[in-house]
Amino acid sequence: MTLAETRSLSDLQATLWDVVVIGAGVAGSVAAREAARAGHRVLLVDKRHFPRRKVCGACLNEVALDVLDQIGLREAITSLAGPRLTGFHLRCGSRSIHVPLPGGLAISREILDATLIRAAIAEGVEFLPDVIARIGPDHPTTRVVRLQRKGHESAVHARAIIVASGLDGLSLSESGEWTTRVVASSRVGAGCVIEESSADYAPGTIWMGTGSGGYAGLVRVEDGRLNVAGAFDREYLRRHGSPGVATQCLLEKSGFPVPKQLLTAEWQGTVPLTRTTTPVASRRVFLIGDAAGYVEPFTGEGMAWGLLTARQVTHWVGQAVSQSQWSPEMEIGWKRDYRRLVQTRQRFCRVWTRMLRSQSLTSMAMSAFAAWPWLTRQIIERVNSHREQGKLADECKS
Template sequence: MNSLRIHPTITRAQAQNRIWDAIVVGAGPAGSLAARQIASAGSNVLLIDKAHFPRWKVCGCCLNGAALAVLSEVGLGELPAQLGALPLDHLRLCASTGQAVCRLPGGVSVSRVALDAALIRAAIESGVSFLDETTATILPQDPAGETAEWRQVRLEGNDFDTPLRTRVVLAADGLAGRSLHLEPGLESQVAEGSRVGAGVVLDDPGDYEQGVIYMACALPGYVGLVRLEDGTLDLAAAFDRKALQASGSPGALAAQILKVAGLPAPPALETAAWKGTTLLTRRRSKASGTRLFILGDAAGYVEPFTGEGIAWAMQSAATVAPIAFAGANQWTASLERQWESRRSQMLFVRERTCRYVGALLRRPRLAATAVSILRRAPWLAAPVIYAINAPPWKTSGARSSTGSNS
């Protein structure tokens, strides 16, 4: 893992000594890819994250066809293969009534440790300045004051409190990000009945094949399992909050769900150190403001599975980049409306599909019936699988314009 270490390319003092064209808060796939695309177009860009890299994330180890299409569009199509990503051929849905195997039209599994580090490196190679282990807060805009020509982003830590100026700022700091906590009217609203995310990576040589996404469904939630490029087994789950409290631990509840679905529990499942997330399903009232764009999980999350979350993040990054670049050169309020419109158009079909499937997974009897039907006629799942994996321009109506910038 030390070979994946990403070192900062700039100090906080150096970052303070210029007005940036764009500052991107959050160096996950959405933030890193957006920063790369904006820098490739000719802007000076600062990418900030509170963590040091590499770092492990709860989920996002599956890149579906839509995510791979975005990488190809922006000139990073070879990246998954360079990381040793494993092709994904099948989705195995498991419930109390048995198992159904559905063919996947494409996709790969790759660890977030490797993927996130590679995307940050790609951003740095395109001219992005990178600053890690730094908390960033986007300060409220005062249109009547001297900051009307830029936004201010405050960097905070034990021994520093540094304001930076930028012509545009992008918030891509994820579900639990705090960069926008001072921005009025942009509070994140959690959906009623939202589930809790949890995940773990196990050194398990056992029963789960590579190239297959296993999805175990039961009343308390669902658990996804997939082999990664280094042979480890990644588990990502969405749990009912009350069921999680009653079970005592994520590992115990995951074991319960796997048992109901007829799947074996890896030996270290209950004793491993699980990592959790905040409540999953949430949304902001809007994804923009004056000289501000919000993307990725920071803008909203609809409990995706089998690769949708990363695909949404990458597609959002590729779509917002030319809009942010234009805003860095000359800001107009129409850019906010443009991003809101493009984002809505881009995600409508995919989010609707995930809501329908998510609603099904929350109803064990319906899910079990669906698995029973698909076991006999797996081709019935093809329209849903296609909708999830289709290249972005086939669901949003327009191809990304960022490919020419890479």
């Protein structure tokens, strides 16, 4: 059932908002909820209607679940009955490895994101879907957000703005304050959800095929459907004509069965994935989640990064709401927290994705994993470890 707006567009202008959040994905809806729990008056806007699909591997790792636990949402998400993840099965040509992957959960983005928005609304957040938002000019004590819906335009003022608009740069496009650097060789993402209930691709495992042109991961979600998501070289996609055919080719080459509806499914694509946008804070605006930067999804951490930044930004948003003047301290503070929480991990992820581009290096790595299981455990711990994230979050608080 579509999530209804809680305030109409024509009804918004009269309110001075403490916080406006642009984008109601995982990062935006959690940031909005946290801001409301801190006592702020919050408006959450998104250009789409919800529930909506989104290209994503649909796997929440242990770090993500830990953040949800700390903010009191773990139960709400685990009760959605997404299969618990216990393993990761990787194939490249004739090689394959199966490694244990403790602690994760697979949930479709339709259900996950709608649940998080409902949780935000329950804390008093006002929600407005189907509206394109853009950052406008700043005034001494507020900043403007322009809202647009099918020819109807409106503008609201806020003391703090959180940009959680994912890879779409439109919300930042007007002011000229931000620069997005996209890595030239960056892959693009594509995904679909398939209604098929064969015995292939058992629930609880991430099944991933990788080859020279990209990789694709398949996982069963809460209702047994098969979530398919991959990252591909742009040339590889062009050569194959469609993401369905590209994925089919990749699966066949890695010896995976091809789901019957792969070619007829409704595919979605993304812009090039590996990018950074700077500055992450500027004149009452804070960037979180993919809007601040993203790398290819091989290690499956994107939602964890979004949730970590959503929780952590609350402190700086509180400062911006309570202080009439924007101070460089807030800009420096959020930049420092963001670097500590996310950028170091993104560097690690970048190394992996670079290595995966070489078939021979991937094969060597798979042989090493098979020979030395402790190495695999170390890497999973690095990607998935909530202990390390907890340490970082504590450091950011101090």
